[in-house]
Amino acid sequence: MKILITGSKGFIGSHLGNYLQSKDHDITGLDNNSHPCGQPTKFTTVHGDVRFYDEVDKWVGKADLVYHLAAQINVDRSIENPKQTLDVNLVGTYNVLEACKKYNVPMVFASTSEVYGGHDEPINEGSDTRSQSPYATSKLAADKLCGNYHDLYGLEVYRARFFNVFGEWQNDDDCGAVIPRFTSQVLSGIRPTIYGDGSQSRDYIHIDDVVRAYELLPTLKKLNGEPVNIGTGETHTIKNIAELIIHYAESNLEPDFWDARPGEVSKLLADTSLISSFGFLPAIKFNDGLRRYVLWKK
Ligand code: UDP
Numbered sequence: 001m002k003i004l005i006t007g008s009k010g011f012i013g014s015h016l017g018n019y020l021q022s023k024d025h026d027i028t029g030l031d032n033n034s035h036p037c038g039q040p041t042k043f044t045t046v047h048g049d050v051r052f053y054d055e056v057d058k059w060v061g062k063a064d065l066v067y068h069l070a071a072q073i074n075v076d077r078s079i080e081n082p083k084q085t086l087d088v089n090l091v092g093t094y095n096v097l098e099a100c101k102k103y104n105v106p107m108v109f110a111s112t113s114e115v116y117g118g119h120d121e122p123i124n125e126g127s128d129t130r131s132q133s134p135y136a137t138s139k140l141a142a143d144k145l146c147g148n149y150h151d152l153y154g155l156e157v158y159r160a161r162f163f164n165v166f167g168e169w170q171n172d173d174d175c176g177a178v179i180p181r182f183t184s185q186v187l188s189g190i191r192p193t194i195y196g197d198g199s200q201s202r203d204y205i206h207i208d209d210v211v212r213a214y215e216l217l218p219t220l221k222k223l224n225g226e227p228v229n230i231g232t233g234e235t236h237t238i239k240n241i242a243e244l245i246i247h248y249a250e251s252n253l254e255p256d257f258w259d260a261r262p263g264e265v266s267k268l269l270a271d272t273s274l275i276s277s278f279g280f281l282p283a284i285k286f287n288d289g290l291r292r293y294v295l296w297k298k
Contacts, residue, residue, distance in 0.1 A: 004063035006030045006056075006096060007070035008045045011170045012110070012210060014038025016067060019211040030059050031070065037171035050092030053099070060099035065218060068096045069110040071139070075263055078135035089138035090145070097149045097157070106156035107146070108218055111227065113163040113203070113268045115140040122271035125161070125227045133263035143227060150225030158217045158224065163231030163270045167207030167289060168296045179204075179290065182242050183297045186249045196260035198239025203231040203270045206284035213280055220278050231270025232282045244287065248294040 003020055007013040008029025017027045021043050029045030048055035050070045060066055071089050072078065078085035093109065100107045116123045117130030131137040149155040164177070172180035182192040205213075213230045217223065242255045 001064045002026045005067045009036035013069045039169040053095045056095045057099045061103045066107045075133045075135045082134035093142035108158045109146045111143040111161045112139050118266040122269045124271040159227040163203035182245045191256035192242040194255045201235040201237045201267045206289040209282040229270045233272045235269045248291045
């Protein structure tokens with residue numbers, strides 16, 4: 001199958017392209033090179049920016065399936081510059097949807113658990129969406145727009161609401177996620193910087209499970225048009241993650257507690273009943289994946 005992946009130079013897009021290529025698919029990436037941080041790839045990535053329809057159209061026209069992952073993913077940056085986040089995440093998704101509609105190409109959209117905001121209970125697909133940052137709101141609007149394109153124009157579209165993803169090649173710079181940041185800090189002898197008291201928690205799914213979920217999703221025709229959670233159904237506190245990383249790195253540093261982050265979500269835990277009813281179960285246990293990541297980084 002000819003598959004187009006937007007955001008193919010990012011952490012998830014690069015893993016997804018390499019995985020699908022290993023399954024004999026013909027992969028083309030589309031990326032504007034704004035933040036190349038993924039795994040090295042053997043497939044071709046063309047230069048294109050999803051904010052501009054003309055840069056998307058012809059590549060979608062050549063594909064049998066599109067994975068739309070290109071996004072501005074940083075919450076802090078979205079607070080500093082909401083317009084840029086809306087342009088990339090909402091206008092960009094609109095452009096990809098329009099091209100998919102024009103050429104009648106199915107699309108899989110990289111949505112996120114951030115659309116739900118904080119919930120004390122496990123989150124199912126019907127839970128309130130309380131997006132707490134421009135990033136989350138942009139993704140929520142784009143996710144709902146995918147639903148509109150399905151309901152109003154009959155587009156085949158899958159809305160994958162991923163909980164927190166981690167694994168090899170995840171970016172550790174200022175706008176990186178917490179696991180690579182803590183790991184780089186600890187391996188450089190710096191105390192890991194916990195925002196707040198570290199009691200906030202997330203549901204972490206390993207990248208190897210994420211690419212399997214992405215492969216499966218467009219085969220599940222009953223989920224066409226519907227949002228679906230992809231997570232593990234387990235949470236880990238940020239403090240516990242810092243301690244585990246210190247342990248796996250064989251360090252004796254202590255965490256350093258900073259002010260809480262604005263727009264912080266206290267807890268994200270997936271109710272994964274829907275995707276597991278289709279036979280999908282994550283294979284990698286959090287502690288094993290985390291240990292593997294720390295050793296890889298070392
Ligand atoms: N976090 C932290 N220190 C850091 C980076 C992040 O304590 O250096 C916390 C952050 O406040 C959040 C959690 O780790 O509670 C996950 O943050 P990340 O940015 O990885 O993901 P998201 O907030 O989008 O779920």
